[in-house]
Amino acid sequence: MNKHYDNKLRLLIVDDEEGFRRTIAKRLAKRGLKPVQASGGEECLGILKQNPMDVVVLDVKMPGISGIDTLRLIKQEFEKIQVILLTGNVAVSDGIEGIKSGAFDYLTKPVEIDHLVNKIKQAFEMTRLEEEKQKEFEYRAKLEKKMIDTERLASIGTMSTGIAHEINNPLAIINESAGFMKQVVSSPEMSMFSQKDALLMGIEKIEKSIKRARKITHQLLGHVKKPESKFSEVNLKALLYETFGLLKREIKNKQININWEIDKKKNIVWSDPYQIQQVLMNLLSNAVHALSENGSITLSTREIYEDIILEIKDTGIGIPKENLGKIFDPFFTTKSFDEGTGLGLFVVHKIISNLNGKIDVSSTVGECTCFQLSLPKYTNQTDNDTPR
Ligand SMILES: Nc1ncnc2c1ncn2[C@@H]1O[C@H](COP(=O)(O)OP(=O)(O)O)[C@@H](O)[C@H]1O
Numbered sequence: 001m002n003k004h005y006d007n008k009l010r011l012l013i014v015d016d017e018e019g020f021r022r023t024i025a026k027r028l029a030k031r032g033l034k035p036v037q038a039s040g041g042e043e044c045l046g047i048l049k050q051n052p053m054d055v056v057v058l059d060v061k062m063p064g065i066s067g068i069d070t071l072r073l074i075k076q077e078f079e080k081i082q083v084i085l086l087t088g089n090v091a092v093s094d095g096i097e098g099i100k101s102g103a104f105d106y107l108t109k110p111v112e113i114d115h116l117v118n119k120i121k122q123a124f125e126m127t128r129l130e131e132e133k134q135k136e137f138e139y140r141a142k143l144e145k146k147m148i149d150t151e152r153l154a155s156i157g158t159m160s161t162g163i164a165h166e167i168n169n170p171l172a173i174i175n176e177s178a179g180f181m182k183q184v185v186s187s188p189e190m191s192m193f194s195q196k197d198a199l200l201m202g203i204e205k206i207e208k209s210i211k212r213a214r215k216i217t218h219q220l221l222g223h224v225k226k227p228e229s230k231f232s233e234v235n236l237k238a239l240l241y242e243t244f245g246l247l248k249r250e251i252k253n254k255q256i257n258i259n260w261e262i263d264k265k266k267n268i269v270w271s272d273p274y275q276i277q278q279v280l281m282n283l284l285s286n287a288v289h290a291l292s293e294n295g296s297i298t299l300s301t302r303e304i305y306e307d308i309i310l311e312i313k314d315t316g317i318g319i320p321k322e323n324l325g326k327i328f329d330p331f332f333t334t335k336s337f338d339e340g341t342g343l344g345l346f347v348v349h350k351i352i353s354n355l356n357g358k359i360d361v362s363s364t365v366g367e368c369t370c371f372q373l374s375l376p377k378y379t380n381q382t383d384n385d386t387p388r
């Protein structure tokens with residue numbers, strides 16, 4: 001047996017006949033294996049609870065829990081362990097029964113040691129193969145979920161943009177009419193009207209609601225390319241400066257420190273500055289919101305192959321694990337009615353997908369949150385970003 005197995009294979013031999021067990025263990029040791037030994041089913045299960053094993057060589061005929069029952073219990077509790085049964089040469093039916101119960105294979109006693117070593121080796125290969133299969137399965141499931149999430153968000157995005165467009169026109173009319181009504185109610189002729197104040201209050205409520213509805217439609221339309229916006233060279237550092245300018249007041253109020261770790265050469269992409277600014281604005285305002293006084297935001301860029309990676313890290317409240325999968329969904333917010341719409345990250349996701357980029361997030365509650373943007377150094381303009 002080669003070194004590869006010697007170090008990694010965890011083997012347990014279970015047999016009530018001490019002499020036989022020891023001899024086999026000794027012979028296996030000579031071939032580089034160091035089996036742990038157990039004298040019966042109960043001891044075997046006890047050992048497995050404490051120490052993980054890859055392969056168990058199990059005698060079928062034992063006092064106490066029988067070999068077949070031990071096998072079933074092993075398979076029930078430790079699915080991944082492969083079991084090789086040792087049966088008496090007149091009890092082949094035990095072996096067949098064992099295979100049905102999940103044994104890897106069976107050998108009849110007396111065993112030929114090289115044959116046993118080979119079987120152990122094959123069983124170990126099987127555990128590794130299954131492990132790889134499991135990993136691949138998990139990877140595929142994760143990838144599929146990500147694809148479904150992206151597709152779902154994209155189709156909601158298209159629909160919501162349409163709705164936002166449709167709602168903008170009636171909103172403008174309501175707003176204009178509310179303004180006109182306010183003007184009429186405030187005129188001197190209405191000074192004697194007893195319900196004047198109640199009417200004004202009503203109009204103010206309408207105006208406040210229009211403001212909220214507008215905030216939502218504007219956010220939803222934020223990723224739609226403006227006719228005047230053209231693809232050009234975008235200097236991320238300059239754009240970040242500009243965006244911070246828009247958040248100046250909050251940054252000053254909270255005395256937030258900004259750490260610039262931006263590589264002069266590795267912060268330039270060919271893309272849509274208008275859309276990227278929407279992204280930065282959303283990410284930075286979220287970071288500022290998450291911070292308490294004297295918190296900090298660290299900005300860094302680097303280059304990986306054809307992409308520029310921009311990291312925006314804040315030392316704010318963090319995002320609980322159970323929310324990490326929801327933050328890109330439309331209308332998911334943990335903020336109050338006045339503070340949040342839950343559309344910022346939804347729009348960010350939409351823009352980044354349009355620009356052929358990627359966005360990832362990692363966070364530790366109470367410590368930090370890091371949004372990682374990956375943008376291609378060159379993005380071709382596509383149909384997605386044609387003006388609407
Ligand atoms: N930097 C951050 N730190 C902590 N939580 C964040 C951060 N960014 C986003 N979140 C969480 O994600 C939610 C959704 O964000 P967003 O889509 O921008 O909507 P909104 O800011 O209107 O709530 C926020 O309500 C907040 O719970």
Ligand SMILES: [Mg+2]
Pocket residue numbers: 282285286340344345
């Ligand atoms: Mg936000």
